[in-house]
Amino acid sequence: xxxxxxxxxxxxxxxxxxxxxxxxxxxxxxxxxxxxxxxxxxxxxxxxxxxxxxxxxxxxxxxxxxxxxxxxxxxxxxxxxxxxxxxxxxxxxxxxxxxxxxxxxxxxxxxxxxxxxxxxxxxxxxxxxxxxxxxxxxxxxxxxxxxxxxxxxxxxxxxxxxxxxxxxxxxxxxxxxxxxxxxxxxxxxxxxxxxxxxxxxxxxxxxxxxxxxxxxxxxxxxxxxxxxxxxxxxxxxxxxxxxxxxxxxxxxxxxxx
Numbered sequence: 001x002x003x004x005x006x007x008x009x010x011x012x013x014x015x016x017x018x019x020x021x022x023x024x025x026x027x028x029x030x031x032x033x034x035x036x037x038x039x040x041x042x043x044x045x046x047x048x049x050x051x052x053x054x055x056x057x058x059x060x061x062x063x064x065x066x067x068x069x070x071x072x073x074x075x076x077x078x079x080x081x082x083x084x085x086x087x088x089x090x091x092x093x094x095x096x097x098x099x100x101x102x103x104x105x106x107x108x109x110x111x112x113x114x115x116x117x118x119x120x121x122x123x124x125x126x127x128x129x130x131x132x133x134x135x136x137x138x139x140x141x142x143x144x145x146x147x148x149x150x151x152x153x154x155x156x157x158x159x160x161x162x163x164x165x166x167x168x169x170x171x172x173x174x175x176x177x178x179x180x181x182x183x184x185x186x187x188x189x190x191x192x193x194x195x196x197x198x199x200x201x202x203x204x205x206x207x208x209x210x211x212x213x214x215x216x217x218x219x220x221x222x223x224x225x226x227x228x229x230x231x232x233x234x235x236x237x238x239x240x241x242x243x244x245x246x247x248x249x250x251x252x253x254x255x256x257x
Contacts (some may be wrong), residue, residue, distance in 0.1 A: 008110055011114045014136075015097060015098065015101055015118060016094055016098060018118065018121055018122075019121040022122060022126060022127065023090045023094075023130060026128075026167055027086060027090070032083045032131075033131065034132075034133060035131060035133075036133035040064070040135070042135070043064075043065075043068045044068050045081075049068065051235060066138070067135045067138045070088060070138070071085060073144055081119050082133070086130055086133065089133065090130060090205075091129070092140070093126065095141055096144045097120050098128070099141070099147075100113070100117050101113040101114060101116065101117035102148050102152075103147055103148045104116040106148075106155045109153075144229030145208060
């Protein structure tokens with residue numbers, strides 16, 4: 001069982017138990033008399049005398065006629081209009097307290113809803129109104145029901161929009177940075193060795209090697225000239241290549257024989 005649903009069920013049980021026990025204690029020990037509306041009593045009495053509920057709706061369907069119908073059904077259980085009206089008020093109040101809990105729980109959280117329902121369950125003026133058998137408690141119940149339905153519809157609407165927006169965000173991921181893209185390619189195996197992006201020393205030899213590479217000339221050109229070397233007609237032996245060295249002191253170069 002989900003932890004949140006378990007906690008919600010426990011809070012509802014505690015809140016409804018407190019509301020019922022406090023009202024039963026008030027009815028049995030503190031309530032002195034019960035005041036029932038004459039119009040409601042007479043309308044309910046007419047329904048019993050005619051042995052049917054069709055007389056309660058002679059003026060059309062409205063809240064008072066619906067309350068008289070419920071009072072008639074409660075009379076069949078308890079056998080007394082006064083007792084039936086009091087316990088019917090207890091039922092209306094407990095349901096109203098639970099609706100307040102649900103409404104505040106959707107607006108804020110379940111703990112705030114429990115606090116609001118507990119305040120309403122222990123509110124003295126609201127408890128003392130049990131002795132008045134009127135349409136007030138049904139009207140308050142219907143108002144709380146309408147407010148709860150509106151809150152539930154609004155919360156459901158915002159929840160759907162939040163889910164839709166989160167789905168759109170998941171479908172359009174943020175673009176990866178260049179480093180992250182390279183890492184993702186390396187993990188997928190779609191890329192080979194990652195280039196080294198670290199700083200490295202620039203050397204002169206690296207710059208010299210980076211020369212312009214020309215394409216080969218596609219046009220016909222003259223045949224390349226063969227390389228030739230010149231050499232002596234005979235190989236020197238080293239015997240007759242010596243010269244006589246004479247003393248040329250006092251002579252000029254014209255006197256050399």
